[in-house]
Amino acid sequence: MEFIYYFGEVFTPISFGLLLIGTIGGLILGATPGLSPTMAVALLIPFTFHLEAAQGLILLGAAYTSTVAGGAVSAILLKIPGAPANIATTLDGHTMAQKGRGAEALQLSFLASLVGGVFGVFLLIFLSPLLSKAALAFGPSELFWIAILGVTIIGSLDSNSVVKGLLSGCIGMWLATIGFDDIMGAQRFIFHSSLGGGINIIAALIGLFAIPQVISMFAKGRVEVDAEVIQIEKHSIFDAIRELTRRTRALSIGTAVGSIIGLIPGVGGQIAGLVAYDQSKKFSKESHKFGTGHSEGIIAAESANNAMVGPSLVPLLTLSIPGSPTAAVLLGGLLIHGIFPGSDLFDNNPDVAWTFIDSMLIGQILMCIFGLYIASFAARVSRVPQSVMAAVVLGLALFGSYSVQHSIGDVYVMATLGIGMYFLERFGFSAAPLVLGLILGPIAEANFIQGSMIANATDGRLAYFFTGNLNLLLVAIVILSIGYSAWMEISSRSDTKNEGTTS
């Protein structure tokens, strides 16, 4: 309960001012395509040089919290996921926005982020020592199985066809092999100098999601001039809250999945949203509505990616191991003031540690308030004519992919993948499974190679990957997940057969 004592520190004028700046700035940075939470936090580091340790961390913590949530804005309104965390949000969020329900989608996403985020921070407050042990339990073999588990959901993520979903996943995994391999340093498929570093995930995201959309918007603009007038519905916040309370299943699945995945070092928030989306789809009674602008999809994805923020800091704050790139940047923010995370942090600098954690709690609430305010403007975006919208999205896509690492090569990658995806989409493939393959490929590969190297030196591959309770549990979940997808596919096939005979 020590954390309550330090709440006062958060409400001093300077600290609260920084919290406001961090939150509002974070929302804006998060909504800008190409600026991932990691980049946003890194950009703010120089400002913390001149602040006290606790104040600097308040700024960074607030920015981290709100950039993750802010990514939902561009995901919903423009179909550009600001970061891998927001991929799943585009699936239902953008469809809702296209139907004129953008305001509702944004309200739901910020409210769900608040619930998930607060839960995640409470885990950080109360269960850190316990969770840090859990985080260490994931070695190479366990991480390999987690990645395989992720692969098993690739098929079910695409609502049209399992085979096409798996094929997109394969393309994604192939794309992930491009570049210097990180462990051995081997060169693979580097046929252009901009591919040396592999496919940058942010540039790929922008290309795969935004460009096909831009092309079809331009194509449509030629044929029918302003034929489409979207009715914009105003949506009351209370309705959104009521909707959220009706969807407790999606909310709790999202929050739980986000918290667990956030804890695992090296996997992080990249896949939290997608896994939560897939799980709540499997458990939902209205699973056929997912992908058509269904509120559960947004709620699950957004509660998951904010629930992961708190637990993702557990390995850093308790063990001094940064579990995610963003945590690594926060580590820099601590070191610059001579504070070492680990047990030392809570014993010798409790004021810094607890003020930081408390500010994340308050930051979640501020993020939600400002987010809802932004949502009230968002409806106007859909009033923009399509041709103008296409130009804006294209501009943002170019800007976003360039700004990731100031490289024109990333722009080429973005454009190539985007144009390729446009044709793939016409054949019924979708971008989400492809991106999941792109994210999971390296995790599976690196951990398999590393695990094999350890196994070769010790007790052999079979024993290494198939012993230990956690390994066996994960293998069992993988088998269940495959079995479930197969069963769903078979039963849906027999359904259509029945329909065919009765009609």
Added chain:
Amino acid sequence: MKKLLAGAAIALMTMSGVASADGHANYPERPVMMMVSYGAGGATDFQARIVTMTAGNEDALGMPIAIINKPGAGGRVGWNWFATQADNDGYTLSAYNVPHFIAQSIKGGVEYSAASFEPIANWGADPAVFVVGADSDFNSMADVVAFAKENPGKLTFSGAGLFVGHHIAALQIEKAAGVKMAYIPTKGGGAAAMKAVIAGDVLGGVNNLSDAFRAAASGSVKILGVADLERNEFLPDVPTMMEQGLDVDNSSVNFRGVMVPAGTPQGIIDKLAAKVPEMFANSRVAGKMKAGGSPMHIMTRDEVKAMWAAREETLKELLAGL
């Protein structure tokens, strides 16, 4: 788009043309960019931001230095870009990590060698150390070597990748002790390698002194030896490898500093070589570096040149058999 790009390129060329015409007396006239070939939040990025924070002061460059990250493939992406595409007008600097880039250029597959770059000054030296988990049975390098002799190839130990300082230290330890051990390169840098040691995935590991110092302070690891010529001020109680009978010199020490692409005008190189070491010596910089547990080691351009040449020779010999 093409016209715009061409226009921008012409504008850039004329700008650099002006800069070289006036004999560099006014250099720098605009903010300078420094490329770091590792991600934001890594040790190199973190230190680069600290040592350049006073660049805007009148007694330093008088212009701020902006850090740009081009991470990927253990630094190869950034250095490839720097060697082939960066402007050599003095407005594009880069951080270097020795032995990393020299070892990579010896192994091949990259577009640079030591001759592609001109060193300016060195700011830090982070030796490799050997760490084991806090509850490990190993208490000295002798224990490690004894275990490795009894179980050839079975002692697993992690490091941040192949052909980086950690790997060089690992090779040197194996060679000096005459044993075969299992070096496990991790993806995700020193932090991932350290996690593997703390979690018990591996029996030991080679890691940065600065990171190991922190992990040891939090009670998660023991540090058994330093791969450097002398003991380090951060760890006065930890003996060097040499003291423990292993013939390991400072070849694996991770030297960090600033360089420019070859072909940068001599006037600018001279000016930078004079100003930058002074900038590193600033007391505010030293304070922040010490607080963060990052060992400083300032070297001038001539000293760095000699160090690069010496490293190249040892590394060629060490990596010849691989």
